[in-house]
Amino acid sequence: MVYYISFILIGIGIYGILTQKNLFKFLVSLTIIDTAINIFIISLGYIEGKDVPIYSKYTPVANFVDPLPQALVLTAIVIGVGTLALGASLLVRVYEKYETLEVEEIAVKEARK
């Protein structure tokens, strides 16, 4: 079941956020949670035996899955890309200043100043 996949992915993301000490892995964990929530919202709209919500010559009349979650997830994906780019650029700055992304090494370098 797709619900379980998204729950497990959320669990993996939370575990990553709590344990990883590398800032890049932290960002990856956040992205995993983002993707998991997208999968969950999409799966809320799935109806068995129905088609993609597009009128075409193969599906001339409406026999569609729920299009509303898909539209919402389209928004969420774009905003996810924006936050990921912003986070990655912050990491570039952090790496430029400390020459490492490990939180503990950054703390040591901060304390030495």
Added chain:
Amino acid sequence: MRRVFALLISLGLILFFVNSLSILPEYGNVELSKVSNAYINKSVNGNNEKVKFGESKDLEDGAANVVTSIVVDYRSFDTLGEVTVLFTSALGVGLILHGFKRKTYGRLPNFILRVSVGILLPLILLFGVYVFVHGHLTPGGGFPGGTIIAAGILLLYLSNEEFDLSKTSKFVESYAGSLYIVVGLVGLAIGGVFLINFLPTGVVGDLFSAGIVPIVYILIGFKVGAELSGVIADLYREG
């Protein structure tokens, strides 16, 4: 110890979610809500006729792709906000990474890369344009199409050290964004509602149908392509 606690917390969270499954609809057996049905039958204003591909015409929204009709027509104001979020994050990336030099390797890029870019780039750009021009008929639209174009621009950045697009991308981005708002204001002047679909919607499934939906999606395609190319250009700097 820390890992054990983290494992316990995430397992507890998964358990909490699994317990809440009973209040969720069963997977694959969901009822379409009233709102979704109105969007699918294109009858938000209450004209209850079934839509048929290639025959129904002059509906309140003519896009064959229902998701596109929601994103760019019924909830177009949301999409304007979404494009603004993307613009803000691109601006933020530009501000944070300001002042770096362009990354150079001091030698020509690989021969295979240089030659294959010449072959692949026109195809990639053409495919991107196809995806966002047909956004109201097929899967895709302005956001994926813009991303495909940005991928082509990334190839150009990798293969040519002198290549710089930052001025062009800022120009395209600002004009596409302004034109989106102009389309909305024209709707306000003609129909009395911001971003209303004021053009004739035509037959469902034609390329020239759906009123302002293709126009807005083409503008979004240009805007997203320019923004993501700008992000790529900003990130491709000397660390």
